Amino acid sequence: MLDQGKITKEQARNIDTTKVSIVQTDINLDTLESVVEKFQSDFLRVMKKRDPDEYNRKYNKLINSGRWDQDQVGGKLT
Numbered sequence: 146m147l148d149q150g151k152i153t154k155e156q157a158r159n160i161d162t163t164k165v166s167i168v169q170t171d172i173n174l175d176t177l178e179s180v181v182e183k184f185q186s187d188f189l190r191v192m193k194k195r196d197p198d199e200y201n202r203k204y205n206k207l208i209n210s211g212r213w214d215q216d217q218v219g220g221k222l223t
Contacts, residue, residue, distance in 0.1 A: 164178060
């Protein structure tokens with residue numbers, strides 16, 4: 146997208162991968178966002194269960210900052 150000029154470097158730094166910002170599909174955007182968010186939620190649950198120490202190492206700073214809670218999922222964490 147950067148190479149094609151469809152987004153700027155600043156936009157790329159702030160991409161939330163659970164939200165559609167560039168439409169490249171005929172799939173309903175609400176459906177697509179819902180599927181992505183479910184996948185990310187499921188993935189984080191599995192990761193936390195499989196390796197809680199790594200999960201905490203990776204996400205505790207963000208969780209403790211108050212900007213994200215453990216039950217919330219956002220594409221900025223992937």
